[in-house]
Amino acid sequence: MAWLLPRLLLACLAALFGFVIGVAVRAATGLDSLALGLGSATGVSLLLIVDAVRGNRLLNWLRGTQQDSAPRDTGLWGELGYRVERAMRDRDRALARGRLELEQFLSAIEASPNGVLMLDIKEHIVWCNHAAADHFALDPKRDLHQRITNLVRAPAFVAYLQAGRYSEPLVLGNGRGPGTLSIVVREYGDGMRLVLSLDITERVRNEAMRRDFVANVSHEIRTPLTVLSGFIETQQNLPLTTAERDRVLVLMTQQTQRMQTLVADLLTLAQLEGSPRPGPDRWVGLDGLLLRVAADAEALSAHRHTLRLKPATGVELAGIESELLSAIANLVTNAVRYTPDGGEIEVTWRVLEGGSGELAVVDTGLGIAREHIPRLTERFYRVDGSRSRETGGTGLGLSIVKHVMQRHGGELLIQSEVGKGSRFRLVFPAARVRHANDTPLGDEAAFSGGAISADH
Template sequence: MAAVRREWLLLFLLTVVAVAAVAAGLSWYVVAGAWLILVAIVAARRPVVVSVPEPDETEEDEFSRDPLPGIAATLSALDIPVLLLNAEAVVRWENKAAERALGLLPIGSHLSARLRSPGILDMVNETIATGEPNQIEHSERLPSERVYLLRIAPIEPVDAGEELFLLSFRDISELRRLDRMRSDFVANASHELRTPLASLRGFIETMQGPARSDDAAKERFLGIMLDQATRMSRLVDDLLSLSRLELKSHIAPDQSVDLRPVIGHVRDALLPLAEELGVEIRLYLPDEKVEVLGDRDELVEVVENLIENACKYGQEGKFVDVFLRNEPSQPVEVSVVDRGPGIPAEHVPRLTERFYRVSVADSRSKKGTGLGLAIVKHILTRHRARLIVKSELGKGSEFTVRF
């Protein structure tokens, strides 16, 4: 402050001298120029002081001792729900994925405020007590059924910070659903194969024993055995077909296929079956080509399955109508309409499930495997197409493929 006062005093004296010189008759321009030069010299000699704020040692030390900000910044990028708990199972932090899945948990609240499962709380308490990682499966039914694999593990303390534990939630709902589907599929396939195999074995044992010399019985039994073997062959073919479709379900076909000859080919191939059932297949096709991107053999299988089902299950109506529509600015559609007994509404959503049958006895009597519409669904999924089913009891059913 003393240096500042001296500079101001010197500038004041220079100004007084300049005024006196002008009063004495010196040139005003010369005096002003000299005054400015002297002022510049004084200013140049003044030291420049840069003020640097002292670091807040208290705040820095507190941050370095608390590992939470650094850990949270790292875990916030995870797309699975994550909670940080302290040694009292109190929530210290949660990421955005946890907020979406579990709802907002107030920081400082106990874990039991949101998760009241005794199994989860026991697992967390055990890890807090022993320091050993643990995991458990947990199911939630609301707002939708989900299955989570919960895992808790301690986090190494950083810079003598508080002891923290990482609780993560991995959604395994889809894996469990696929496991159930696989188990159901194996059980159904085993059941479907067991019945004809048991039938074949019984007839073979009968022909080797009591009916050894009965030619009429042998002839009848051989016919039944042929039917059972044919049924198993169809089932195996359908299972192999499903497996092939699953392997390439992600690859969309890129060939151009005209649907008119495809439908005509299927109608000609099914004429003997239709005549046997007393059904007439009528086609309503446009005159021009109707082309879609697809695999011709797979599209033949789709149309064949739909028309064959219409003939078998709608034979009471005597007619099966097939429409091919190609309206401007509208998707291409193939509709198969029968006038049979119709399908109850509660069964319609499940028709494309593997081995699902509206009537097991009716399906087996018509030599169905329960896989036809499942194959149709897989083929259409690969073709980026949809199957739309409309049915009314007593009036028949309409199956529409929309490309």
């Protein structure tokens, strides 16, 4: 009520001014009625003029941008201007907060790997994030306010959207290439719909790989079991000579060893996938590993190949000895198995730029067609299934090698050409390679020193 007193004072001043005018008119004319009328009219007019001036200033401010402060008059118009200005400033702050919260919300949705499409009651696109634009082959700006069914014309999607039954998600091919989407629609507001899409390509691929893995394991185990079962039935039902029985026992032993090798490889893979990554503080001599691998390879080759498998590297590798031995042995034994008699197999070591190291297994075998190379490390993938079984392979060797190298921070690289042989390279990072006479540094030295102290 602070505006009331100035208002009353202004009214009193206007009345006083009118009274003065009335007295002056009465003195000049001697007419009381004329003096009263002119005095009253003058007082009211003065009050109206002051209000008109102040009101016009406030209206001019309201018609403008309101960037400046409202007119700071006294009384009613000053109070009214202040209240209007404060209400407008509060509204602007609320709108700014709302815009900021909306931008943050949309930014959060934009960062989500899930696609989000907002549709109005007529199925027009109100907003979509870039993930949804990628999933449905849309342009997030150009396609706004377009009808979604005019842009995404997959019959399954159109039928799902228009059916109105959204309890189960729709599985649909990705609009921008090979892939699979899971689409869910949720209704909100007055006929509005939210279309949520998720790229499940990797999940579908993993499920397919899991099914294939189970099927392959079942097949690989069923085959020797069938052979063993047949041999056992033969021995039970048919009279066999000593030579025939010995031959059957040899074949049964081979099938049993095949199953044992398969189970051992499966256990190795499971251990590799479930174990923590090897630390950089356990060093293994590469020359010792190569000597052990060479002995097994020479026994497998039985002088049928020219073998050069024992380069003097003087190198140590940081990692788990059994895993490194398994990786190298798999490559060398594969080279022996798939290289025809009279062929050559060689193991070489070299230090690469930056201190990393490369162990290469080179053979003059049959070679591998280019289209097979990207899939060689898949479990149970075989270029020639019959030949692989004849040579005793399980189809898991290169998969084990790949996992070992990934765990040690390296990689497996494959080069091959049909009729010219193959080259398998194990590339180790510089942090896991050192000469045998190098002195440990940094954390490794501290760890080693602690271990020595503990031993003593």
